Amino acid sequence: MSSGNRPSRTFLKLSPLLVPFVALFMGGLFMAVAQSLGFFLPIPYEGGIFDAYRELFRPHILASAGHSLWVAAVSSTLAVSIGSIMAYQIWQLPERSGRMAIIYKIPLTLPHIAVAFIILVFLSQSGVFASIAHQLGLVKTVRDFPPLLHGTGGAGMILAYVFKEVPFVIILALAVLRRMDPRLVETARMLGAKPTAVFLRVVIPHMLPALHTAFIILFLYGFGAFDIPFLLGESSPAMLSIETYNLYFRRDLVNRPTAMAILVCMFLFSAVFIVLYTRIAARISGKDRKL
Secondary structure, three states: OHHHHHHHHHHHHHHHHHHHHHHHHHHHHHHHHHHHOOOOOOOOOOOOOOHHHHHHHOHHHHHHHHHHHHHHHHHHHHHHHHHHHHHHHHHHOOHHHHHHHHHHHHHHHOOHHHHHHHHHHHHOOOOHHHHHHHHOOOOOOHHHOOOOOOOOOOHHHHHHHHHHHHHHHHHHHHHHHOOOOHHHHHHHHHOOOOHHHHHHHHHHHHHHHHHHHHHHHHHHHHHHOOHHHHHHOOOOOOOHHHHHHHHHHHOOHHHHHHHHHHHHHHHHHHHHHHHHHHHHHHHHHHHHHHO
16 A cells, blocks of 8 residues: 555645646646637637637748748757767767866856857857958958858757757766666677767667657757747747747737637647657667567
């Protein structure tokens, strides 16, 4: 009976934190769904119950959704790829050099808004790199410097996310690598495996669970974040978070159901994405084990 009571005791101990969190989360979700259907609005709503969801099929909102998916997918893929490679390199360093590699954690101490400002200061057309290029004669004026921010497929946002998220991936991957037997790598090398093959066939399979977790977290954060897109995003197409903000705060009150409908769909998409991704990853891992 004691083992059966352990979950209830755990929930009881965590209740001071869980109850407010669940209440606020469920309350916010309830209000978002209700307002997307036209209820609990500050003004009388004359539309139909699903009119807000029909608004989501407008071209500019669909473009925003596609743009958000693009930025999230590219930034998270780059962060996971670069982070896994760097983690492997750090893992192979001698102990003294490995301690010095702690410098990679510096971006983790910075909030996302600070990272956005750093990218803005260095890569904007009036930034540090543009000024250096002008002084070196590479461009005639700073306006000739490539417009990396506020356009070009969200390059500024992608750079900011990668800079911020690579250390996060390194930490997760290193935690796995430090539990891996180094003799596996040494044996593969002795059998003639090239460095690339060792990394892809020996190291990556051990890191995959951590990399899958990192990808889910980073993808969903990049998909729904507001801070970096607010500073570095383009106005058209805007990220879905910016589109929602504009509809809720900068437009008429009649647009609030559409803003809430976007939030509800983003939540549903996130839930479905987690379920599908974990199932697909589990099936792929299962097939690899059979092989």
